[in-house]
Amino acid sequence: MKKCPECGNPSYDGAPVCGNCGYKFPKPKTKAPVQEDIFEDRPIIKKSGNEPSTLDIIKENKIVIGAILLITIIVIGIIIATGPATNTTSNVNGSNKFSDANFTFSYPSSWNEVNGSDSLHTGAIFFEGSNGTVIEYYNVTSGFSSIYDINSQRISSAQESGAHINTIQPMQLDGKNASDVIVENANGNFTRYISLLNNGNLYVFKIDGKTMNDITSSEIDSVLKTAHIE
Known part of the structure; x- marks a missing residue:
């Protein structure tokens, strides 16, 4: 319960005005909730001394990595050496021209x-x-x-x-x-x-x-x- 400062009439805590004299009670102040700081320190997860580093992993698997690189180089070399199919056909003066490497001939469009x-x-x-x-x-x-x-x-x-x-x-x-x-x-x-x-x-x-x-x-x-x- 609270008392009106004007007339002393008692009123319930949430009453906006005094029921006796009409005095308007001031609105109560509210506190903003405490928000979590997104920049607060997080716990640091420490690695155990037994976990290998990235460099150690690379060293341990260097044979596998080397084999993969070698296969990749070989495949690229084969593609470059063989190249795409060279057969081409084009239309020249109403007839088709066939080209295959260094050999060409023309044939009827029919x-x-x-x-x-x-x-x-x-x-x-x-x-x-x-x-x-x-x-x-x-x-x-x-x-x-x-x-x-x-x-x-x-x-x-x-x-x-x-x-x-x-x-x-x-x-x-x-x-x-x-x-x-x-x-x-x-x-x-x-x-x-x-x-x-x-x-x-x-x-x-x-x-x-x-x-x-x-x-x-x-x-x-x-x-x-x-x-x-x-």
Whole structure:
């Protein structure tokens, strides 16, 4: 209970005014709650003497770290050495131009690049020409010393499969000596091999068709005439 300072009338503690004379009691002062200081000192967690330092961990695992670095360097070296695939195709004057390393040739826009399979030459590309003709191109590093040796092996392989050698003749490809071999297969279809050996690399066009005219057409010959080695 509190008393009014004016009339002395008793009033309850929370009364805003005196019930007898109307005196307004002053509002009580409130204290702000004590807030936690966010910058107060925190307890320092001490490491035991048995826990290894970062430097000790690196020293103990230097063999593993060294192996990881070595593998990373090797992988980067392989990527730089092999590089991305160099096969590119561009359209020039209505025909497509194919580039592979230092070898290029142009082919009709009507040709479509198709999926093919050659277990001996995994990097080969395939095109579908007129009349269902399939043109395969690949280049490989060759241990043969001459076109003669290459053709001798090709003839042996053809004969073993029951094929008949129709034509073997020399030709020029980009002003360089090449060979033209035509094989009549056991199923009656024809395969033509245009082979060029240059600086230890073997460049080959393999053309498959139903008839002799398909694989020796002017369309095929026009493509062969555009072949160029840098």
